[in-house]
Amino acid sequence: MNKKIFALIIVILISFCFIGIAMADNATHQDNSTDDHDKPIDKDTSDKNKTPDKNKTDDKSKYILAQGSGNDIKFSDGFRGFRLDYSKPAATSGDEFKHASASSAPNSNMLMQTIIGCYVKGLSGQIGSIMSGAIQSGASGDLVNAAQNSEKINGAVKINNNTAAVFSFEVLESVSGNVSNYFAYTVSFRSISSNTNQTNLTNTTNATNVTNATNITNMTLLFDNETNATLLEELLDYLLFWADMLYGAWEPIIETLLNDFLIFYHALEEMVHLFENFMAELQSMMDAVEKFLNMLASLWKEIDGLLKLLGVLLSFIQQIINLIGAILNFIVGLISAIIALIQQILGLLFALINFILEIINQILLLLQAILDFLKALGNVLVSVIENAVILIAGFVLITVGAFFYNRIRNQKKKIN
Structure with a gap:
């Protein structure tokens, strides 16, 4: 029986040892992974294993290329740059630049503090316009x-309660010199809580290593004791030790849970206060709505009276319109009568004109008849006159002949 208990204890201890080793290996792996994630990301795609020397001029194969155009552009080394010299043209995509120290820029300290201040005050979305104004105005x-009043954590700037930022600055000088130089920066973020968790994880790993060493020592002691009383005593001590270790391991978790519970309780209490304030605001809003409805009721009464007045006014307007319609009908009838009278007068005038024209026509016919009569009478008179002329001419000829005959006769008589 004692051998079975002893074997069971040995198996349990060996199992705990393997579990501790596995936990330590897992914690070490997580530490390495966390360290890798906390390292700044080298964004230079041209050479990831080398740190660029910003104080030296790179050869032409390592020139940094602009990836855009304007006052605020990205560069091939991962930096974001802002135009420094507004008397020169802005860079365009593909222009070549080389590294230079950030201190070579005018007001370099102010520019660095301005960029950090933008992130501290949550203005990173407006950093382009802010930097343009700062470079041109110098303030x-x-x-x-x-930026100067911000908290520093291991060389990083605390942005908020959970995040810190690491900044790098440089000046990118134009290789050709035909375009403006640029003041550039890059930023990487670190989680403040993740660093704390990493420390806790390291402490847990150390505690696990101590536990493993203690387990080995206890195993040696258990092998040396052969009596049941000593074995039970050692087992009790070992269990108490494990209970103490478990309590020590779970104590931060329990404290964290208690803190989380207190935070949850305070948040719930704050939520209750917010709900009470919300209900008070809702009650105030309901009172305001009730007053508004009362105002609407009085306003509706006023509107109802106004509508009645408007109805009377519309009825009066309708009467006026009817009167105007009757007047217009009378005027239309009068105009129709006048038009009919004018038509009668015009008909009478036309009849009178026709009568006068008939009289004139009859007179003309009479004159035509008179002229025809006179014409016929003239022909008769001409014949009479012709005959008279012939008679007169014959009479004259006869008279003249008789005169000359008598004269000749008388002369002959005288001669005789």
């Missing part, structure tokens, strides 16, 4: 103070 307002 950036309270952003420098915000």
